[in-house]
Amino acid sequence: MPKVLISDKMSPKAAAIFKERGVEFDEKPGLTKDELKAIIGQYDGLAIRSATKVTADILEAATNLKVVGRAGIGVDNVDIPSASAKGVVVMNTPFGNSITTAEHAIALMFALARQLPEADASTQAGKWEKNRFMGVEVTGKTLGLIGAGNIGSIVAERALGLKMKVVAFDPFLTPERAEDIGIEKVELDQLLARADFITLHTPLTDSTRNILSRDNLLKTKKGVRIVNCARGGLIDEAALKELLDSGHIAGAALDVFVTEPAHESPLFGTPGFISTPHLGASTDEAQVNVAIQVAEQISDFLLSGAVTNALNVPSLSAEEAPRVRPYIELAEKLGLLAGQLAKGAISHVTVEVEGAAAELNIKPITSAVITGLMRPISDTVNMVNAVHIARERDIGIAEVRHERETDYHTLLRVTVKTEEGERSVAGTLFGMKHPRLVELFGIKVEADLDGSMLFIANEDKPGFIGKVGSALGEANVNIGTFHLGRRGQGGEAILLLSVDGDIADPLLWTLCKLDGVKDVKALRF
């Protein structure tokens, strides 16, 4: 039974789902890094929010870990490249807390417009400072959205309902989508010059880090009010403090900080500054949503191989998983065959699907092909890191889906390019379950790819098969199955044998010396 660690405070719904699905789990929120490192090796899955830092160090100790599930959106607390390199799937729950976070941004915008926290503190201190707290309306004002994805779009919808004008800077926002939402797509400088309120809704990446830099903050309209419910690091905090002090910026509300938890900050106590302790996702509804989603996704993955909302591996629904699984086996075997027979460095791989296979999600099939292909050169390759490893080695990958009729109900072809040229292998599923090779280098040859096998390419000549049989007999190697194919009478021929036990080098040398032999290779599946 797989075992999961819930290492952050999470709605009890997550535990309930694991129990219901028969997944063993421990709940240990608040572990130190060393405590987590000491126990992580026992677990197949890890369910986290933002407090647990899944570093390369933790992943190194996580010898059984297969999946990390983030109950939330941002995964900047997970070292995804290290997870990918270790073959650990990283998932998030991209929609469960978006409404809640968008509502928090709107709440902070109103809090800034009407100075609610200061007015509350003053009133409760018995001061009744009615003249001190003059606010601004949001109606008719321009809201500048930096990032118009899930949360940004919800903020835009709410703001339009409040009769605001919304402009957005998001290089990946299409004009059609902007029109659908009812917002104007602008460049960053235009947004800075026009917005009365600015709200940020991007992840923290190299392109968004410090997007509200000192220079950019200076380009904003005097009296602008800024909300950040996305990630610390999007705004230059020191410049923000100076411009609040100078009065250029009328107000700023931060839910997120460069360093969290933010127990101290030069911004604290600055007039016009409001903060919340990363509460964007903290509502009962959002926490129930993300806890249920993450527990279901982790359970599905550990129990059935279904992949949902993964950031480092293609998705595979629970419904698709049983249909795709036999292809994954076939794909890995074909990849392994192509990889073992490739001569020289592989520069490109093409994965083609035909017949029933063409109706399936090709991404996991491609990952399985590359896994097989890389297996002879990497001990740690798996479905998660295969494509990543291939890219690191500059191996191009193409996927082709053919709608045409074929001799087979379903067919998968893998073509590998090296400096020696292109060579392809193809296979099908017997009974839609059992992987079977049907073509090798364009020659029809049928075989199960299992255990220890011997590949020989030779000129089609009388007496050759007898000589191979004798050589194997003399080396005391028992032949299990024997498969033959040829390009035409007297042309290139192929022999594929399954044998009991390993094939030692002296036997390969003997076979290489046989008249008409072009290639000999011991294969392992």
Ligand SMILES: NC(=O)C1=CN([C@@H]2O[C@H](COP(=O)(O)OP(=O)(O)OC[C@H]3O[C@@H](n4cnc5c(N)ncnc54)[C@H](O)[C@@H]3O)[C@@H](O)[C@H]2O)C=CC1
């Ligand atoms: N405060 C909190 O508790 C929470 C914070 N978040 C944060 O909110 C962020 C946004 O979440 P979603 O809207 O769901 O993500 P999303 O992926 O749907 O949207 C992000 C948008 O940012 C845009 N973007 C990327 N690079 C950009 C750039 N250089 N300039 C402008 N736009 C850029 C993308 O095109 C995308 O449209 C998350 O990455 C997360 O860090 C999410 C949930 C809760």
Ligand SMILES: O=C(O)CCC(=O)C(=O)O
């Ligand atoms: O889990 C949380 O409270 C933080 C949520 C968040 O930042 C996210 O989902 O990106």
